Amino acid sequence: MTTHPEAAEAFAQDAERTAWHDQALWFVRAKRDQVTRAIPEWEALRTLASGIKAHTLSRLDEYLEQFERNALANGVVVHWAADADEHNRIVLGILRDRGATRLVKSKSMLTEECHLNPYLEAHGITVVDSDLGERIVQLGREAPSHIVMPAIHKRKAEVGALFAEHFGTSPDEDDPGRLADAARGPLRSALFGADAALTGVNFGVAETGGIVVCTNEGNADLGVHLAPIHIACMGIEKLVPRVADLGVFLRLLARSATGQPITAYSSHVVTPRAPGQLHFVIVDNGRSEHLGRPEFREALACIRCGACLNTCPVYRRSGGHSYGSTIPGPIGAILSPGVDLAKHASLPFASTLCGSCGDVCPVKIDIPQQLYRWRQMVGRAGLLPAKKRLTMTLLGGVFGSRAWYEWCGRMARVALRVVPGWLARRTAWGRERELPVAPKESFREWYQRSGRG
Amino acid sequence: MSVALFIPCYVDQLYPQVARATLAVLAARGVTVEYPLAQTCCGQPMANAGCEGDAHAAARRFVRTFAGYDTIVAPSGSCVHYVRHHFDALPQTSQVQHVRNATVELSEFLLTLPEGPPIDFPYRVGVHVGCHALRGLRQAVSSELGPTPGGALRTLLATLRGAEVVALDRPDECCGFGGTFAVDEPAISARMGSDRIADHRRHGAQVLVSGDMSCLMHLDGIVRRQGAPLPVMHIAQILNGERP
Numbered sequence: 001m002t003t004h005p006e007a008a009e010a011f012a013q014d015a016e017r018t019a020w021h022d023q024a025l026w027f028v029r030a031k032r033d034q035v036t037r038a039i040p041e042w043e044a045l046r047t048l049a050s051g052i053k054a055h056t057l058s059r060l061d062e063y064l065e066q067f068e069r070n071a072l073a074n075g076v077v078v079h080w081a082a083d084a085d086e087h088n089r090i091v092l093g094i095l096r097d098r099g100a101t102r103l104v105k106s107k108s109m110l111t112e113e114c115h116l117n118p119y120l121e122a123h124g125i126t127v128v129d130s131d132l133g134e135r136i137v138q139l140g141r142e143a144p145s146h147i148v149m150p151a152i153h154k155r156k157a158e159v160g161a162l163f164a165e166h167f168g169t170s171p172d173e174d175d176p177g178r179l180a181d182a183a184r185g186p187l188r189s190a191l192f193g194a195d196a197a198l199t200g201v202n203f204g205v206a207e208t209g210g211i212v213v214c215t216n217e218g219n220a221d222l223g224v225h226l227a228p229i230h231i232a233c234m235g236i237e238k239l240v241p242r243v244a245d246l247g248v249f250l251r252l253l254a255r256s257a258t259g260q261p262i263t264a265y266s267s268h269v270v271t272p273r274a275p276g277q278l279h280f281v282i283v284d285n286g287r288s289e290h291l292g293r294p295e296f297r298e299a300l301a302c303i304r305c306g307a308c309l310n311t312c313p314v315y316r317r318s319g320g321h322s323y324g325s326t327i328p329g330p331i332g333a334i335l336s337p338g339v340d341l342a343k344h345a346s347l348p349f350a351s352t353l354c355g356s357c358g359d360v361c362p363v364k365i366d367i368p369q370q371l372y373r374w375r376q377m378v379g380r381a382g383l384l385p386a387k388k389r390l391t392m393t394l395l396g397g398v399f400g401s402r403a404w405y406e407w408c409g410r411m412a413r414v415a416l417r418v419v420p421g422w423l424a425r426r427t428a429w430g431r432e433r434e435l436p437v438a439p440k441e442s443f444r445e446w447y448q449r450s451g452r453g
Numbered sequence: 454m455s456v457a458l459f460i461p462c463y464v465d466q467l468y469p470q471v472a473r474a475t476l477a478v479l480a481a482r483g484v485t486v487e488y489p490l491a492q493t494c495c496g497q498p499m500a501n502a503g504c505e506g507d508a509h510a511a512a513r514r515f516v517r518t519f520a521g522y523d524t525i526v527a528p529s530g531s532c533v534h535y536v537r538h539h540f541d542a543l544p545q546t547s548q549v550q551h552v553r554n555a556t557v558e559l560s561e562f563l564l565t566l567p568e569g570p571p572i573d574f575p576y577r578v579g580v581h582v583g584c585h586a587l588r589g590l591r592q593a594v595s596s597e598l599g600p601t602p603g604g605a606l607r608t609l610l611a612t613l614r615g616a617e618v619v620a621l622d623r624p625d626e627c628c629g630f631g632g633t634f635a636v637d638e639p640a641i642s643a644r645m646g647s648d649r650i651a652d653h654r655r656h657g658a659q660v661l662v663s664g665d666m667s668c669l670m671h672l673d674g675i676v677r678r679q680g681a682p683l684p685v686m687h688i689a690q691i692l693n694g695e696r697p
Contacts, residue, residue, distance in 0.1 A: 009640040018644060026623070037600060311597065313627045317644050350638065352631025352645075353501070355588030359597035368588075372500075372539075379503030388633075392499045396507030399462065399494040400514060409466040416467075428636035432643030433674030436467045443460055443469035447488050 001324075003346040008318030017155070022316040024152060029310045031259025032360065039251070049248050050364035053301035056239055057291065063206040063239045064282065070209025071280055074271045081283045084114035087233065090281050091116060091198065092123055094231055098277075100125075100195030106213065106220035107131040108200025109147050109304060110233050110283060113326040116198075128190040130219035132183060139166050145320030147327060148257045148306035153319050187219075197223030201234035202266075202303070203249060204280075207242045210270035211280065214253060214263040221265050228276040232269065236287050237300040249303060252362035256305040290338045295373055299334050301363045308357035308367060314350055323347060330357035334370040337377070345383040348374035406444070413438035457522035458486040459515075459556065461532045461666075462494040468666050474693035475528045475559060481693075482566040486526065491518040497535040501632040505542050512543055519555070520548040528559040528689050530586025530665050531632075538589065558590060560605035560664050560688055568612060572694055575615035579658030579683075581649070581672070582606055583665030584627050592664075596625050606664050606688060613691065619656040626652070630671035646675040650683060660697040661685045 144150030272278035309329030320328035416438035496508030593604025629645025
């Protein structure tokens with residue numbers, strides 16, 4: 001199993017790509033700063049959103065039932081899925097009932113989490129992702145590396161090569177406009193020929209039983225207006241209580257995600273479009289278990305804006321795939337360990353705990369604190385690398401005793417002074433940096449010698 | 454008022470000049486401090502690595518050592534943040550609560566004192582506020598929250614004659630040290646450090662200043678590996694009249 005440090009180092013070996021990835025995401029972060037500063041009440045909005053989410057999660061059962069009641073009254077078919085398998089089976093069942101074989105999908109991290117595409121394809125369904133970034137990673141048979149900009153890890157030339165293979169463009173083409181044009185034709189055919197459209201859900205509104213889907217390309221709207229069946233897949237945590245709450249979250253979402261005042265298309269879907277069908281698949285897949293962990297609960301408030309990814313200095317330099325989980329970056333590093341701690345044991349450590357993620361989060365999730373807590377869980381579960389575990393036990397003993405601390409300090413300084421360069425460069429510190437120049441005398445030795453102690 | 458000096462373990466062992474400068478700066482402002490020899494470390498290295506249990510002996514020693522003082526001053530935002538925020542893992546006795554409240558970071562403490570003697574420092578200064586001081590202790594406004602950083606370190610630098618703080622493309626990007634992160638993920642850590650240094654160099658910094666020697670230890674290691682020195686200094690050294 002590849003750990004984050006290994007995968008991150010592999011990504012960062014391409015120094016040029018790392019620089020470009022870092023700068024592209026920083027550009028978005030800077031745009032976010034600019035637009036948030038145009039809203040004097042930005043911090044009040046964050047506080048409000050955080051409160052609404054905490055309230056919703058505190059009585060999620062009631063709001064889910066209210067949402068279902070209203071959705072049913074609106075003529076929506078409501079399905080409940082306990083896990084990814086059930087979710088996939090339900091979606092396939094809906095398609096099979098209507099003999100649908102061609103599905104267009106707008107972006108949904110939930111279906112990525114459930115690995116819906118390979119499941120449907122294995123059952124004879126043609127799946128086309130209609131978001132351009134998603135389409136790029138779909139053609140490249142890759143997972144998205146970012147939750148808002150799925151193909152941000154790919155350079156223009158790489159997209160050009162992929163499109164040359166699939167759409168017959170010139171292999172040298174790397175103009176984003178012309179590449180988008182090349183993708184547009186086949187995408188339109190897929191949209192017009194689809195038997196069903198699947199979307200994610202940005203917000204479910206308990207009060208109306210309706211859902212909100214936000215896209216910049218309008219691809220979700222094209223899909224659901226053209227196809228006779230609309231399937232919307234929603235994690236149980238996506239609820240807000242009232243329509244009025246949308247005013248808070250829609251203002252926060254786009255600004256945090258891309259630095260736009262609002263997404264180009266924010267559509268409120270409430271009733272099926274006659275004679276079509278509207279299905280909601282409400283998915284748990286580990287979320288209620290997470291809800292049951294009081295010290296980690298607040299992570300469920302996440303509205304998937306991706307701001308913490310954009311700002312994270314580690315994510316920017318290691319790429320989304322290095323996290324080995326559907327949701328990468330800081331938020332993924334606190335959600336994924338809850339699903340499989342052993343598999344994702346290195347993720348809470350893929351951070352300097354600089355805290356920037358917490359300060360950009362529109363719903364004020366204290367991500368650094370959650371990372372710190374997961375680290376302790378990894379430690380307690382015995383999942384730390386043996387060398388690190390041993391080092392910390394020894395260090396703990398050293399710092400517990402004054403005499404031991406002073407002796408080890410002296411030895412360490414001697415070691416630092418005599419260690420040959422070649423050996424220093426084989427340590428994790430010295431591989432990339434010069435070791436500190438150790439003084440002959442520690443401060444406490446000087447303090448005592450100078451007669452102060 | 455009794456004031457104790459807490460010198461982080463790595464400063465004690467590797468940067469005694471910073472501890473001595475701290476002592477001198479406090480003395481110049483009329484504060485007599487004691488340095489209790491029973492101290493070792495706050496426990497952050499172990500807890501940061503996921504071994505809070507291994508940090509407890511050090512943390513308990515910290516509490517025993519410092520509980521009798523009114524104020525505990527440390528030239529490190531990161532260690533102060535650890536004491537203030539992560540000693541919540543200990544049973545909250547009155548002694549534990551006292552040291553959590555009484556531990557202050559040097560530059561913040563200096564701002565409560567009368568100004569020291571005037572100091573000339575005719576250099577273009579690159580400021581690095583460590584992330585734990587910035588977002589943990591809220592010593593300055595992070596760029597996520599506002600456009601004007603301010604803060605204790607910049608306030609102190611503004612009192613120097615001739616010092617010019619350089620503007621950076623990314624005013625508060627993490628340097629990549631991150632405690633055990635530096636050795637868990639050396640490639641990313643060093644990449645972050647060299648990007649940080651490049652930002653300072655691009656804007657003509659002649660000296661890199663911080664209130665956290667740990668960030669500076671990492672950045673200095675990279676600067677020296679690159680072979681194009683950009684001297685690093687702790688704020689205590691500058692306020693003590695030292696030059697790069």
